Amino acid sequence: MSEERSLNFIEEIIEDDIRSGKNDGRVLTRFPPEPNGYLHIGHAKSICLNFGLAQKYNGKTNLRFDDTNPATEDTEYVDSIRQDIHWLGFEWDKELYSSDYFDQMYAFAQMLIGKGLAYVDDSTAEEIAAAKGTPTEPGTPTPNRSRSAEENLQLFQEMKEGKYPDGAKVLRAKIDLASPNMHMRDPLMYRIRHAHHHRTGNDWCIYPMYDFAHGQSDSIEKITHSVCTLEFIPHRPLYEWFIEQLEIFPSKQYEFARLNLNYTVMSKRKLLQLVNENHVTGWDDPRMPTISGLRRRGFTPLSIRNFCERIGVAKRENIIEYSLLEFCLREDLNKSAWRRMAVLDPIKLIITNYPEGKSEILNGENNPEAEDGDGSREIPFSAELWIEREDFMEEAPKKFFRLGPGLSVRLKNAYIVKCHDFRKDENGNVTEVHCTYIPESKSGSDTSGVSVKGTIHWVSVGHAKTAEIRLYDRLFQVEDPSSEEGDFKNYINPQSLKIIPNVFIEPDLTHAIPGKGYQFIRKGYFTLDTDSTPEKLVFNRTATLKDAWAKEVKKN
RNA sequence: UGCCCGAUAGUAUAAAGGUAGUACAACUGUUUUUGGUGCAGUUUGUCUAGGUUCGAAUCCUGGUCGGGCAACCA
DSSP, X not given: OOOOOOOOHHHHHHHHHHHTTGGGGOOEEEEOOOSSSOOBHHHHHHHHHHXXXXXXXXXXXXXXXXXXXXXXXXXXXHHHHHHXXXXXXXXXSOEEEGGGXXXXXXXXXHHHHHTTOEEEEOOOHHHHHHHTOBTTBOOOOOGGGGOOHHHHHHHHHHHHHTOSOTTSOEEEEOOOTTOSSGGGSSOEEEXXXXXXXXXXXXXXXXXXXXXXXXXXXXXXXXOSEEEEEGGGGGGHHHHHHHHHHHTOOOOEEEEEOOOOBTTSOOOHHHHHHHHHTTSSSSTTOTTSSBHHHHHHHTOOHHHHHHHHHHHOOOSSOOOBOHHHHHHHHHHHHHHHOEEEOEESSEEEEEETTSOTTOEEEEEEXXXXXXXXXXXXXXXXXXXXXXXXXXXBOTTOOTTOOSBSTTOEEEETTSOEEEEEEEEEOXXXXXXXXXXXXXGGGOTTSOOSOOOOSOEEOOEETTTOEEEEEEEEOOSBSSSOGGGSSSOGGGGBOTTSEEEEEEEEEOGGGGGOOTTOOEEETTTEEEEEOTTOOSSSOEEEEEEOOOOHHHHHHHHO
């Protein structure tokens, strides 16, 4: 099952902790999204890490919504986050909210005020920023820094009671205005926000800041390993300071490098812009790196989990190549996707020695990679077929193993045909390819003794159904849009979506199952789009197949 | 220009002082009723300068490069 792999640095820490008996060997992690956007593939890395760690070490993982900023948060996001985690294949132990702890956090704050370790500051945001100094110069105290504990307690209570407007006062920790770590220069703990909160409604008008909410929530839940991304490294001393002063359960914070994928962006702010400015159709647009977008595109949970496993966990910045994600996708889909036939750019193939008006039902296994073929479906065959325009060449080069005058191919799951003629329209475009077939060459009972190099896909003209097909390309034209000059949106790929309105598909595809992956033979992996209806089928191309011939053509 | 984090093939990630390995990508060949898949193979790497050591990717020192930190965001 689990292949041999060396431990990542967090696993090493956990194994050390278990060996030394820390927390009685207990492992409790948490996944702490802020419900202000949809989850993306970068979150998937964190989800796989946090849930994976717990699974591996016989622990549990809480889902905790970090909802301390009512201005940006919404239940719409809560619902999508829940759905995405489940879809990825993980079960959380408890579903919790930082807002569940507002009473407790308030009491913690009072405790620090009582110890002389926090004070209410009336200064404006600008004054506080100015008084913080710079990385090279120490900060200076604001006028309120020396208020008595009693006065601070009183003022803090009045803040809570709503006596002051937004921004009038804040509560700050009293630590060290000269600290080389800017986060230790009397960081803000609470701010006033007369805003409606998605869970606590109008109960509160003061809200804790991240630094005074996250670590406290971890501690309340007795999280043993609080895993977050690199940008929180400078927050760690503060995380530890609050826990120490409060004398509460010592959760420990560990940081890893977030995932970056090339040819896309990964910040929620940027993704939100793409949605709001209609560069994509929504958070679940199949071109988006969101979990919901990847799901709609046809990615499988297993492929994403495998991807997250392969990219590893370390502390150095990284940009992963999209080709690795695609490899993991194909690896899974090759084993699970049912094979079907569809002709995207059709020309007609006429079998001149096949009885006119006759048709027969052929059999095609669902998946040759599976032991038993994973079942099979019926495919109607007749004298008139649609084939792919690119599978015929009037003057074929030597290594072109498809149709051309005098050339033979196998029709997948059917007969071997040989081309003897073709027709063109007035513009010189090929319209018909005329062939003869070998009756003894039928798939599964071939006694012809003829062997051909190429096999092509087809759909019977009289039996074909149609569907809209959406082909996707990378959303951005450059590897790292965020590091380019100017607005990242200048680098959007204008050809990221191509729609083919009427593609001929084999009849069985009218029974396509939502959420299932299909391989259109030689054309790629496809899945039903959520826009699809029984009247109008719509398929998304999840990924192309690897194409050695395209490379060959490119070389010459 | 204070503090913090990091640096191993094109991209990621291992090697805990003792043969620099794995995956993806690229390239060869082979198999194949998908120019897919599978299989076999090839190419490519320790940022730099010193030091410690029989021996350094690993330890030490200096430098270089990349990233982060001065939101009433998380």
